[in-house]
Amino acid sequence: MNDSNTTTKESLPSSETLAIVQVTFYAAITIFGTIANLALCGTMIRKKQPRNASEYLIFNLAFTDLMTCAVGIPLDVAVILFQRWPFGAFMCKVVWPFQTVLIAVSVGTLTCMAIERYRAILTPFKTMLSQNVVKIVICAVWCLSVALVAPYIVILEHKDGVCRESWHNEYHPKMFTVGVFLLFYATPLGVIAPAYACIGCRLHSDDRTMRKFSKQQGPGNRQFQALVRKRSRSNVVIVKTFLFGAVAFAICLLPYNVMWLWHDFGQGGRWTHFEDTLVFANALEYFNSLVNPFIFGGTVAFNWRKSCTAMFAKIMIRWSQNSSQRTHYFRTRKQNDPKTLLQQQSARSLSFVQYSSSV
Secondary structure: OOOHHHOOOOOOOOHHHHHHHHHHHHHHHHHHHHHHHHHHHHHHOOOOOOOHHHHHHHHHHHHHHHHHHHHHHHHHHHHHOOOOOOOOOHOOOOHHHHHHHHHHHHHHHHHHHHHHHHHHHHOOOOOOOOHHHHHHHHHHHHHHHHHHHHHHHHOOOEEEEEEEOOOOOOOHHHHHHHHHHHHHHHHHHHHHHHHHHHHHHHHHHHHHHHHHHHHOOOOOOOOHHHHHHHHHHHHHHHHHHHHHHHHHHHHHHHHHHHHHHHHHOOOOOOOOOOHHHHHHHHHHHHHHHHHHHHHHHHHOOHHHHHHHHHHHHHHHHHHHHHHHHHHHHHHHHHHOOOOHHHHHHHHHHHHHHHHHHOO
């Protein structure tokens, strides 16, 4: 037992190695996540057909993930590379709250998606949400997220080149951890899971009813049957897409919440590998912003795959052109270098002398 719990310094990963792995993973999420979310946003902006409530919510989620990948993660990378807080006192009150607001907006958007699908499928005869109502809901999600994160700004302080949380007593950070867990994880899942469970039961019941109705009608009225099947298939595809997004959210954010609950209410802070494991929990939380566009863009947003592939192709072509230009530049520079010209001239003279002597 003692041997299994004893760890030497050689067995622990060095901080440099961990930083390299973390920066590499963050860089990959930044590059691919920015391209994928930017392609999804661009595809939905260029869409000419009238947008429904689901598409507005998907666009809001893609924009939030784009901000996370293009702005939020690079700020963390800068802190890792500098190994200190390089942004000053003002940005200490901005960076981490901004990242938390993005997480809150993502959670709120996923919750609104579940409610919107619940309303559309379980009460299909109600009036569909108008574009203005959906825009108001999205603005409310952003305002509520900012309001919930505002107290976090107060407890952040910049001191001795470090941005850190300053709590008045030991109970406040525990209350904060519980609040984050309840508001940004447990409560949304408490809404999302029952909503999709009810939707699944309703779709299964409607499918059975339509099959019985089709058998009673016989081969006649095929146009009506085809229309019903098309509508049912469309609902199933959208619900599966939103459900996969909710499952990805639950999986990616679970380790982060569990680690901090264990730290504040258990013995997690005393575990030797806690900081190392927390690094990968944070990375998994950011990984959700990379996964979302592949979930929602593949089935809901039209031509997203073409836009994403085209964007990747343009980047690769531009990179290859730049690399070839750099290679040509260095070759030309080397050829025109005085030392290179002198060596070439010396080589020609030597070869001429050898040829003359041989003759």
